[in-house]
Amino acid sequence: MSGRRSAKLLVIVSEDDSRKLLLPDGIPESVDELVEKVREACGLKGKFRLQYQDKDFGDVFVNLTNTGELQSLCTLKIIPLPDEESFTVQTNDGTQSNDDTLSSFGSGDTDDTIILSPPGSETVSTRNQQWPKEFNIPRFSYDTELQLERGNSLFKANGTRLTVAPKMKSDILEKICDEIYKYKSYPSSANFCEVSEALIKKHPCLAEKGSFNGCYGWTQRFKMKMGNLRTQLKGLGCPEFLANSLKTKASDNAFPAKNVKRPKRGEANHIPSVPAGVSSENLETERLALLKEVKKRNNACTIREKMTKTFALRRREVVENQPSVQELQERWPALFQQEEVEPVISFKVQVIKHEFTVV
């Protein structure tokens, strides 16, 4: 049991905000009491749940249902929950902030599991944020913002809608698709719909007259812009899209899609970018080093670190070369160790759950 002895806990409020929580009366017996203590100490508003590091599962964060799991010096993580009121944090200087990082830090989801993010994994993939509950419309260029401001006040006054000039349209499409790309390269129709609804909610002067929801045209434009963006990125050699390219795989250039299976819906074929400052040669050296490390005992930490580092190289091999299991086993023996398999299974479960929430 938690006992009545004083306790100290580390509370991770957000990615770059961790705080020490002193509990002179010890760890409370109920989770609700503890939540209130954390809320008071950190100045939190809105709903959140707590997660603790579970020793049985290699210190991954697990939802806290019983304070008996805790001891002094344990680490707690705050997971903001979707709420009618937005989640806010009292910063150390007393001001309140609605921290954007929170939405990316916590899952912001109603799932009971967390996304496994081993240390340093954020450097492996450039896209580590889940699709937001409410899509944030980015700031456009000064020109566009000025016109929108005027347009919106005119719309308020007499319902006049703004006629969007081509330059302004380009600016809106580009900025929004850049924002979309932070989360997904293949958003669903529902995603596009959310984005265009968020756009006309923020800028009502952009609503369209003939459209059933006022933004169908924008939805179509975003779809096309994302398609054009993918083509553009593929042209620049972005491996994520080269892997999905039909033309590079087709023998018959006249009909590039002929006899070439497209990836199934939801299949990412994702190849993450190589971390900045790291070359493929470096990664190959790391792979060779890994071959030696797996032969040593009690070496899980080093292996995990090297496997994380070489994730991009491994994905490239799998997607581009489609090696057999045997080849993969020879080149990446650590991949078949229990420590590496478990996170993969967890991740797959996450992906499946995510697909269900999308559909």
Place this chain on the structure above:
DNA sequence: GGAAGTTGCGTGTTGAATTT
């Protein structure tokens, strides 16, 4: 189970707007 219809994606192209 299979035919028919729908959706989503990549590709190539067009034409208007913009830049050089």
Place this chain on the structure above:
DNA sequence: AAATTCAACACGCAACTTCC
């Protein structure tokens, strides 16, 4: 005026869904 950019369109195809 020529070159470039980019939104938008048409098309072919595979994946997927619906209907019988």
